[in-house]
Structure formats: C-alpha cells, structure tokens
Amino acid sequence: MKPSRFDSTILTICFAFLYIPIVILVVYSFNASKLVTVWGGFSLEWYRVMWSNQGLMDAxxxxxxxxxxxxxxxxxLGTLAALTLVRYQKFPGRTAFTGMIYAPLVxxxxxxxxxxxxxFVAVNVDRGFWTVTIAHTTFTMCYVAIIVQSRLLTFDRSLEEAALDLGSPPVKTFFTITLPLILPAIVSGWMLAFTLSLDDLVIAxxxxxxxxxxxxxxxxxxxxxxxxxxxxxxCTILIGFVTLGVIAASIGTKRAEVRRIRDEHAAVRAIG
Known part of the structure; x- marks a missing residue:
C-alpha cells in the first residue's frame, strides 16, 4: 500500500527532526573555525586536537x-533471567523476581x-570503574531480558524435545539447539546494552x-x-561507530535468521 502524501510529510518531518541536528554536528566537526556556529572552511584540525586531548582519550x-x-x-544475566521467566512459570517469589527485572525499565x-x-556507600565500596560497571550491568540486563524473552516465547520447543528424546543431555541440547536459535536476540540485546552503557550520563x-x-x-x-x-x-566518531555497529548487527541478525530457518528445516527433515 502506497503511503499518502500526509503520511509521507509527517514521516519526513519526523526524520528531519531526528537527524538534521546530527548532520549539522557532523558537518561542523570539519569546520576550520574555532567558532562552532561559523563555517570557516573544511579542516581535520579538530580531529588532531581531539586525539591529543589526553582527558578525552582516557574517558x-x-x-x-x-x-x-x-x-x-x-x-x-538477562538471558538467564529470560530463560527463568519463560521456562519456569511457577516458583516461589516469581512475582517479586519479575518486578525486579522490569523495574529499571520504568x-x-x-x-x-x-x-x-x-x-555502595553502605557497603563501604570505593566508587570507580567497577561500581560504574556494576551499575550499568544492573540497568542494561533488563533490556536484554525483554528481548530474549520475546524470542523464547515464539521458540519451537519441539526441537529441544526431539533432541532430548534422542538422548542428548540438557546442557548439550541448550548449546547445540536452543542457543543458536536465540542467538540473534542475544546479539541484539548485547548491542542495545552496549549502546545504553555508552550513552549513560545520569547513573554513571x-x-x-x-x-x-x-x-x-x-x-x-x-x-x-x-x-x-x-x-x-x-561525537562524530561515536556516531560513526554506533552506525557501523548497527549495520553489522543488522547483517548478522539477517544471516543468523536465514541460518536458523535452514537449521529448523534440516531438523524437521531429520525427525521426519
């Protein structure tokens, strides 16, 4: 169905609102002038200055x-939490566990x-690299859990059951059947977690x-x-890095999905 002119206009305005500031930032990163709002010609001088700024490089x-x-x-941790929520419907404290997983989202x-x-103050832990890492792990794992859980909910468990019926141990079944099939969701969760950590200011x-x-x-x-x-x-380098990561993740996810479909068909043929 071809979008109407109104839909196309709204979509264009939304994309412009989101990406024009980013484009302006990238363009002015090549500005020769010291004034960020005055164009003084094309130059790579500020990239050289950036690399020589030890404080920025350390950060x-x-x-x-x-x-x-x-x-x-x-x-x-998010993958393990998703497996727990999907595979174990009833266990003591499930409601509290679910609430703790979803709490950082809201x-x-x-x-x-x-x-x-x-x-950290109560347990007398010096704040530094590890406290930031723990904090970022705490709030990113919930996003991974949501993504992996959505994949597990549509997962065909008959493939696992067939492997178990054929004598495969549960651990081997997980690594040979389950993990490859949910790997695209895990990779997507990792990319989202890394991006959230890269972007965080308040918690850090x-x-x-x-x-x-x-x-x-x-x-x-x-x-x-x-x-x-x-x-x-x-900031331009960060934008480029994130863009390349998103493209790589998209390509990897598509290839993994094609591989998953091929493996499922092969498993069905083998079972049949």
Missing part, C-alpha cells in the same frame, strides 16, 4: 571498557543512580569516582563551559 577508553564488560555481563535513572550510590555520574570518568560525563562537563569543535569531532 573514551574508560567508556569502552565499561560498555564492553557491562554489556557482556548484562547479556549473560524507574527514573536518578532514582536508580541514587539507590546504587547509597548501596552517581556511581563514578576518581579515575573512572566516562566520556558522556567528560563531554557534559566541557559543554557546560561552551561547545568546542573537538567535542563535535569525538
């Missing part, structure tokens, strides 16, 4: 490490950050400490004194 390295570690831990980040800060500002300044905190502290072209440069 970027901290952000990358926190994102990779928290996304991985959050994906593991809870304001200020509340989450403050509660984690009070926790509550749980960070000396030597663990993340890139969003660093950028925010500098922007309060005025936007500089090097901020545009590093």
């Amino acid at each position: 970027a390295w901290v952000t990358a490490r926190v994102g990779l570690l928290s996304a991985t831990l959050g994906t593991i 809870m304001p980040e200020v509340i989450t950050g403050l509660s984690l800060l009070l926790l 500002s509550f749980t960070t400490g000396p030597g663990a300044t993340t890139l969003p905190i660093k950028i925010y502290s500098q922007v309060r004194l005025g936007v500089t072209p090097e901020i545009n440069a590093i």
Whole structure:
C-alpha cells in the first residue's frame, strides 16, 4: 500500500527532526573555525586536537571498557533471567523476581543512580570503574531480558524435545539447539546494552569516582563551559561507530535468521 502524501510529510518531518541536528554536528566537526556556529572552511584540525586531548582519550577508553564488560555481563544475566521467566512459570517469589527485572525499565535513572550510590556507600565500596560497571550491568540486563524473552516465547520447543528424546543431555541440547536459535536476540540485546552503557550520563555520574570518568560525563562537563569543535569531532566518531555497529548487527541478525530457518528445516527433515 502506497503511503499518502500526509503520511509521507509527517514521516519526513519526523526524520528531519531526528537527524538534521546530527548532520549539522557532523558537518561542523570539519569546520576550520574555532567558532562552532561559523563555517570557516573544511579542516581535520579538530580531529588532531581531539586525539591529543589526553582527558578525552582516557574517558573514551574508560567508556569502552565499561560498555564492553557491562554489556557482556548484562547479556549473560538477562538471558538467564529470560530463560527463568519463560521456562519456569511457577516458583516461589516469581512475582517479586519479575518486578525486579522490569523495574529499571520504568524507574527514573536518578532514582536508580541514587539507590546504587547509597548501596555502595553502605557497603563501604570505593566508587570507580567497577561500581560504574556494576551499575550499568544492573540497568542494561533488563533490556536484554525483554528481548530474549520475546524470542523464547515464539521458540519451537519441539526441537529441544526431539533432541532430548534422542538422548542428548540438557546442557548439550541448550548449546547445540536452543542457543543458536536465540542467538540473534542475544546479539541484539548485547548491542542495545552496549549502546545504553555508552550513552549513560545520569547513573554513571552517581556511581563514578576518581579515575573512572566516562566520556558522556567528560563531554557534559566541557559543554557546560561552551561547545568546542573537538567535542563535535569525538561525537562524530561515536556516531560513526554506533552506525557501523548497527549495520553489522543488522547483517548478522539477517544471516543468523536465514541460518536458523535452514537449521529448523534440516531438523524437521531429520525427525521426519
């Protein structure tokens, strides 16, 4: 069905509202002028200045490490939580467990950050890299759980049952049958968790400490004194990195889906 002119106009306005500011930021990252709102010609000078800014580079390295570690831990815990919620319909404390998994989705980040800060203070833990990692793992695992749970709800369990009937141990069945079929959802959850960690400012500002300044905190502290072209440069690199990640995840998900369909057909033929 061809969209109407009204639908096309609304869609164009929405895309323009979302992406024109990003395009302007990218364009002005190549601005030769020190004034971010005045075009002074094309230049890569601010990228060189950015690489020589040790504070920004240290913050970027901290952000990358926190994102990779928290996304991985959050994906593991979120996948286990999704398996528990889908495969075990009745167990003591299920309602409380479900509420704790879903709570970070609706809870304001200020509340989450403050509660984690009070926790770390109560147990006398020095705030730094690991406290930020724990905080990011806490609020990203719920997103992974939602994504993996949606895949498990449509999962054909007859393939697992066939493998178990043929003598495959439960652990081997999980790694050879279940895991490959839900892998696209797990990868998508990991990408979302990494992006959320990369973007977080509020929770990290509550749980960070000396030597663990993340890139969003660093950028925010500098922007309060005025936007500089090097901020545009590093934001452009982040946009490019996230874009490449999304494209790679999309391609990987499509290939995994094709592989899943092929494996399901092969398993059905083998069972038949």
